[in-house]
Amino acid sequence: MNNIRMVTNISLIFLLLLVSGCAKFTTKGEEFPKMYNEHPRSLLVLPPMNESTDVEAKGYYMTTIEMPLALTGYYVFPVEMVSDIMKQEGVYDSEVLYNMPLDKFYEYFGADAVLYTRIKKWDVSYMVIAANLTVSIEAEILSTKTSEQLWKYTGTVVVDLSGGNSGGGLAGLVINAIVTAINTAAADYVTYAHRANGRFIQTLPFGPYHEMYLKDQQIKFVDQTPPSTK
Amino acid sequence: MLSSPRHIILLLIICAFSVTACQKRQPPLYYYNDYSVSYYAYKKDMSPESLLKLQQSMEKAIDDSGQSKSGRVPPGMYANVGYIYLKSGKPQEAVGAFTKEKNVYPESAHFMDRMIKKVELTEGVEDE
Numbered sequence: 001m002n003n004i005r006m007v008t009n010i011s012l013i014f015l016l017l018l019v020s021g022c023a024k025f026t027t028k029g030e031e032f033p034k035m036y037n038e039h040p041r042s043l044l045v046l047p048p049m050n051e052s053t054d055v056e057a058k059g060y061y062m063t064t065i066e067m068p069l070a071l072t073g074y075y076v077f078p079v080e081m082v083s084d085i086m087k088q089e090g091v092y093d094s095e096v097l098y099n100m101p102l103d104k105f106y107e108y109f110g111a112d113a114v115l116y117t118r119i120k121k122w123d124v125s126y127m128v129i130a131a132n133l134t135v136s137i138e139a140e141i142l143s144t145k146t147s148e149q150l151w152k153y154t155g156t157v158v159v160d161l162s163g164g165n166s167g168g169g170l171a172g173l174v175i176n177a178i179v180t181a182i183n184t185a186a187a188d189y190v191t192y193a194h195r196a197n198g199r200f201i202q203t204l205p206f207g208p209y210h211e212m213y214l215k216d217q218q219i220k221f222v223d224q225t226p227p228s229t230k
Numbered sequence: 231m232l233s234s235p236r237h238i239i240l241l242l243i244i245c246a247f248s249v250t251a252c253q254k255r256q257p258p259l260y261y262y263n264d265y266s267v268s269y270y271a272y273k274k275d276m277s278p279e280s281l282l283k284l285q286q287s288m289e290k291a292i293d294d295s296g297q298s299k300s301g302r303v304p305p306g307m308y309a310n311v312g313y314i315y316l317k318s319g320k321p322q323e324a325v326g327a328f329t330k331e332k333n334v335y336p337e338s339a340h341f342m343d344r345m346i347k348k349v350e351l352t353e354g355v356e357d358e
Binding site for chain 1: 310312
């Protein structure tokens with residue numbers, strides 16, 4: 001029952017977004033021309049910058065990003081191995097890592113581009129008898145040759161953790177509160193991180209190991225660029 | 231009748247399912263076994279047992295890579311498993327896996343050569 005509720009909630013939100021006038025569409029070719037000019041073959045996933053309140057989000061999030069990027073057609077450097085080496089080299093912490101000159105990553109790993117990720121939200125917000133789980137990831141690809149931004153998108157997933165409507169009255173309220181507590185305890189952020197990744201990865205031009213490589217410029221998606229910068 | 235919210239929701243679900251069903255008919259570009267699940271399980275407890283499970287899951291993904299559309303081992307899979315071998319005191323196997331990564335994905339050659347050289351220096355492994 002809960003799953004169905006979740007699916008419908010998510011699809012309804014999506015539908016609303018589609019219908020509402022604020023959702024402007026753009027194409028991959030129009031939005032990310034530099035990806036098609038530079039066509040990087042390999043991506044180095046850097047340990048994420050964790051801006052959420054959950055200290056464990058960083059390590060957990062890293063287990064979700066390697067597969068979808070590879071399936072999009074890029075050579076993705078081995079995430080666990082790379083992050084371990086970065087720890088040994090003393091560059092695992094975001095402050096150091098995100099201030100490094102990008103050509104260092106080309107020099108050491110031979111990577112064409114790096115993927116920066118920022119965990120913006122990874123939490124459950126409580127209301128009186130309900131709770132919302134939010135996972136929000138901002139992702140950005142930068143060239144190691146020109147240091148320019150080639151691609152950027154944000155994936156956000158909000159899930160209503162309160163149980164189904166179990167009738168009115170005070171008893172119903174109590175049951176709802178209990179269900180919410182149980183759901184929150186079992187809330188698996190990683191599942192939703194996978195979904196948030198899916199949101200932004202569908203806007204990423206396909207890589208050289210994919211049959212759609214350099215053939216997907218016309219694919220449409222929701223434009224996230226703030227109007228003022230365009 | 232048809233305009234009731236129940237019906238619309240049902241329709242949406244059916245749509246979602248039919249779309250995913252179509253996509254699933256083709257084998258994926260790579261076969262990962264349960265890599266993301268066992269990797270996450272390892273990150274949660276960081277125990278030697280879960281590391282071994284992760285290693286075995288990856289070895290199976292490598293063995294079964296023929297099931298995928300590309301027929302190749304996924305990017306980084308040989309390297310990651312090689313790194314586990316290295317940490318478990320099996321430098322020879324590690325160098326073998328790093329070499330395979332490099333052969334399947336030339337994009338990794340620079341990094342793999344660096345690693346192989348490092349292992350040979352610190353562990354005294356001879357390149358075959």
